[in-house]
Amino acid sequence: MNRSWRAATLTIGALAGAVAFVRPAAADVTVTPSAAIRGGPARVEFHVPEERPGAYTTKVELVAPEATPIAEIYPMSVDDWAPTITTRKLDQPVELIHGTTTTEVPASITWVRFGDAPSTPVQPAALAVSLGPMPQADRVAFTVVQTYSDGTVVRWSDSPDTGGSQAQHPAPVVTLIDPEPVADSGNSADGSGTGGNGPNGVRWSALLLGLVAALGIEGWTILRAVRGHLRPAAAVGSEGNHR
Template identity: 45%
Template structure:
């Protein structure tokens, strides 16, 4: 009888241990079942794109305090602008290139964005973080991979891509279309996935164009006024010295 009871206890203990081990091993997979996603999933080389990254909130009661999105190091993107997102404050980190790359607002740029870090503002509710980057021109590559570091309020860091075991969001790049108009990443004027420009009325890019036109007009006006003034002064300077022609 004693031997039977001991055998039963060993079996129950082994079953409990196996269940506990399975629970511990399965916890990361269930806790981080959702992935960081990005929309759109494809774009064209040489154009601009506006990408929205959705970072899941998978730990109830423990909000995400910070999200860092790292741009591909081997395929630099000349211009990257974080779009305004309620409850989040962006911070841009840059790096210097050995060889400049063509931009949208400049023919050559040697300083590009290496990462954008969003910090959650106090009083912001929990839930997935939806963060948007406007970027371009897209490089001559087949695919871009964006490493994401998610930091929770208790200090836990979840890494998507890179050395982490969770997949990073990617963007597939189609060959560039030589007949397509040049995309404009701007500060909110990037075209959507299909190439149609996204609405950005009154944005900084539009204001910049208006300012350029205004400055050109002012320079033209000032230049014209200077020429007219110079001609008048010469005419007045010659008038006393030259006799008047009656026929004139």
């Protein structure tokens, strides 16, 4: 691993950590990251607020979008929560992450809190899922049904497009974006430059796409700036190796 690649990895890793720990301050159900690569896999985390004094959330149901089905949705392990998955049948098959197809897709995931009542103040639930391939659409909206220990049920499903007025219980939305095209800058004859089709170019492409899926649109902007800053140094190092 050359110095330029090591520096890029360390720099982007630090940025990934910084962005990953940013949490929205709003009291609505939110999703982090708020963007994912269209047609690719993603990992997102839903944050469900606690808004009823004297009560706490006992169950959270995540309902997948029907109009833009997602072939695979898997709940990640979360302390104090036990998930179950329900499925539905499609008329037309959709593609799985590894290239095969299926007509049976997840309809919803339901997490039930187990164990003793949480200590106060109750922390918002942070429930993560891995999913994909993401649909060929501009965005996907999920419905979250939240049940409290006093029996209150809150359905987070309002469209964010409310004509300028604020939705009372907005649905969490993931914006879908295209991956950035990787240009061939021809830094060296063997393709070892960061912009070529050689090993470094492939590693750059994989790293950028993976981090965008993990960090969302905010990380995408940062990574483009970092890549542009590091490319000249990598090119100089490559030229030096050929002298």
